[in-house]
Amino acid sequence: MAIAKAERLMNLALCLMNTRRPVSKRELRASIEAYHEIGSDEAFNRMFERDKDDLRELGMVIETVESLDGEIGYLARRDRNRLPEIALDAEEAAALSLAAKVWQQARFAEAASGALQKLRAAGVPFHDEGDGDEGVREQSGHSALEPRIPTPEPAFEPLMVATRERRPVAFDYRKANAVRPEPRQVEPWALECWRGHWYLAGWDRDRTAVRVFRLSRITGRVRTRGGAFTTEVPDHVDVRAAVASWAGEGATATARIRLRRDSGYPLRARAVETIPVDADWDELEIPYGHGLDAWLVEFGPDVVVLGPDELRADVVDRLRAVAKG
Structure with a gap:
C-alpha cells in the first residue's frame, strides 16, 4: 500500500x-x-x-x-473498534526496539522515537545502555545488534518524499567520469541502500530510459516538478540489481588490474585473486561486467588496468574525457 x-x-x-x-x-x-x-x-x-x-x-x-x-x-x-491489550514478550519487544532504531536520521527518527515512548508508557520494557556509538544494546536482558541506516546525503529526504508522492524531480548530477554536473529530470521510483551508498532508480525523461543515480553525486538542491509521471511505475523496482549490473556484479568474465597498496578497498573486497607485486602495488583479478570502466575511473591514479584490452581502452577514454573537461 x-x-x-x-x-x-x-x-x-x-x-x-x-x-x-x-x-x-x-x-x-x-x-x-x-x-x-x-x-x-x-x-x-x-x-x-x-x-x-x-x-x-x-x-x-x-x-x-x-x-x-x-x-x-x-x-x-x-x-x-477497540484492539485487545498488547502484550509483548522479551523477544518481540527487542525486535520492535531494533526496528525503531534502524533510522538514525531523516524524518523517520522522530516517529520511531515516539513509537518507543508509547510502548514504554504501555509497560513494554526497553533497556538502552551505553552511549549512542555502541553497536550492541541490552534489551529486556537479551543482547542484540543495533542496525543503523545512515542517510547523510541532503538529497535523501526530498527524494524520499517525491518517491512517496509520485512527483517528478530535477537535480544536477555528476557522473563518475565527468568534471561538471549535468541537469537531470527524473520520475523517482525507489530508493535503496546498497553497500553503504544510497541509490535512486527512476525514469530519466531526457534520456527516455531507466537510470540509477547515486545520491552522493547529486549536487545542489533537488527541485520538485509539477505534473504526473509520464511512465508507469513497475510493480517491483530492484535497485540493487540495476546497480550491480552497472558495477559488473554477476559477470562471468574477469579483468586484471594493478592496485596501489592501502587503497581501493571495495575492489579488494571483490577480488578473485590478489598477488603482491612490490612495496607499492598489488595485482588483482576482479569480476568484469558492464559499467566496470566507470567504476575504475573513480579510483584515479591508484588503478592501472592490465586487461582485457577493451576495458583498458574504455578506462583510458574516460580519463581523457575528464582531462579535456
Missing part, C-alpha cells in the same frame, strides 16, 4: 472514531487534507467509497446512519 494512501486511510479512521455523532461525506471531505486535492464530486465519491471499503476490509466497523433530514452520516464507535 502506498504511503500516501495509508496516511489518507489513517486520517479517515481517526475522523470516524473521534466523533460522537455521524459525520457526513461533506464534512469528511472538508476535514481530511488529502481529499482537498480531489477536483470533482464524482472523483471524491469514488475515492471515499474505496477508502471506506478498505477500512472495513482491515476490520474496522463503520456504521451508516441516516439523519432526520435524509443526509447519510458515518461513525466508527470506539467500543466496537
Whole structure:
C-alpha cells in the first residue's frame, strides 16, 4: 500500500472514531487534507467509497446512519473498534526496539522515537545502555545488534518524499567520469541502500530510459516538478540489481588490474585473486561486467588496468574525457 494512501486511510479512521455523532461525506471531505486535492464530486465519491471499503476490509466497523433530514452520516464507535491489550514478550519487544532504531536520521527518527515512548508508557520494557556509538544494546536482558541506516546525503529526504508522492524531480548530477554536473529530470521510483551508498532508480525523461543515480553525486538542491509521471511505475523496482549490473556484479568474465597498496578497498573486497607485486602495488583479478570502466575511473591514479584490452581502452577514454573537461 502506498504511503500516501495509508496516511489518507489513517486520517479517515481517526475522523470516524473521534466523533460522537455521524459525520457526513461533506464534512469528511472538508476535514481530511488529502481529499482537498480531489477536483470533482464524482472523483471524491469514488475515492471515499474505496477508502471506506478498505477500512472495513482491515476490520474496522463503520456504521451508516441516516439523519432526520435524509443526509447519510458515518461513525466508527470506539467500543466496537477497540484492539485487545498488547502484550509483548522479551523477544518481540527487542525486535520492535531494533526496528525503531534502524533510522538514525531523516524524518523517520522522530516517529520511531515516539513509537518507543508509547510502548514504554504501555509497560513494554526497553533497556538502552551505553552511549549512542555502541553497536550492541541490552534489551529486556537479551543482547542484540543495533542496525543503523545512515542517510547523510541532503538529497535523501526530498527524494524520499517525491518517491512517496509520485512527483517528478530535477537535480544536477555528476557522473563518475565527468568534471561538471549535468541537469537531470527524473520520475523517482525507489530508493535503496546498497553497500553503504544510497541509490535512486527512476525514469530519466531526457534520456527516455531507466537510470540509477547515486545520491552522493547529486549536487545542489533537488527541485520538485509539477505534473504526473509520464511512465508507469513497475510493480517491483530492484535497485540493487540495476546497480550491480552497472558495477559488473554477476559477470562471468574477469579483468586484471594493478592496485596501489592501502587503497581501493571495495575492489579488494571483490577480488578473485590478489598477488603482491612490490612495496607499492598489488595485482588483482576482479569480476568484469558492464559499467566496470566507470567504476575504475573513480579510483584515479591508484588503478592501472592490465586487461582485457577493451576495458583498458574504455578506462583510458574516460580519463581523457575528464582531462579535456
